[in-house]
Amino acid sequence: MKLYYSPGACSLSPHIVLHEAGLPCDLVLASTKTHKLPDGTDYYTLNPKGSVPLLELDNGERLTEGPAIVQYLADQVPDRKLAPAFGTMARYRLIEWLNFITSELHKGFGAFFMPGMPDEAKALYRNRLRQRLQYVDEQLAGKSYLMGDDFTVADAYLFTVTNWTVPTQVDISDLANLQAFRERMLARPSVQAAMKHEGLIK
Structure with missing residues (x-):
């Protein structure tokens, strides 16, 4: 491959x-x-x-x-066990997370990297992303990863897009669950x- x-x-x-x-x-x-x-x-x-x-x-x-x-x-x-088996509700939960990350987070961050994007538009995207990331933070309460205690492919995607909070100045410093998740991810050898x-x- x-x-x-x-x-x-x-x-x-x-x-x-x-x-x-x-x-x-x-x-x-x-x-x-x-x-x-x-x-x-x-x-x-x-x-x-x-x-x-x-x-x-x-x-x-x-x-x-x-x-x-x-x-x-x-x-x-x-x-x-990087993804639950097809046909299980857990697999559909994984797909649900992958779709949320791609549509609500990934695309939102992408706007910052478009040439000529006005500052006013960036402010709107920043506010929207902050709301969505706050939702993710709430969903991570009491969990190590998005699906619970076990790492799945959705966690790799979430980690990747939250790396973009620094260059886009989306402040997540107060989102304790998300910060703890990122620390766990950073500790993984992969x-x-x-x-x-x-x-x-x-």
Whole structure:
């Protein structure tokens, strides 16, 4: 397999999951600015969307969209319990969280990285994100991770998008449950390995 990624982007989520799963995978840097690969290949020829992540399977099939990719990876190693089994209510709860993160958090943060976004609009997005993150903080009360005591692929995604609170100046310093969650995530070897590879930590 190959994972096309950009440092610190949402592709960090499947990068973390790959380490959790223990699956062998080649990592290919795909610049979100130039849309060129290290060998000069136009990334749009691989992914017409131009975004990361992109997972290329050994048979040549390509899978896009982070929530789909992390579920695919989890299902390759069911014994690791990175996602509940299909058909269970717990699996639908996981999908519920992945959809919430992608629509209510990920897209909201994305607005800050759009060239020409007015400061007034950023203030609106910042307020909306703060409300949504406060909801997440409340849901984490009494739990180690989003689904309870066990890590799932949704946690990798939540951790990834909450990394963007610093550059976007969305203050979460008073959200104790979310801060504790982030500390637990930062302590995981999979998170440290992925972040070191992407140059996000030393």
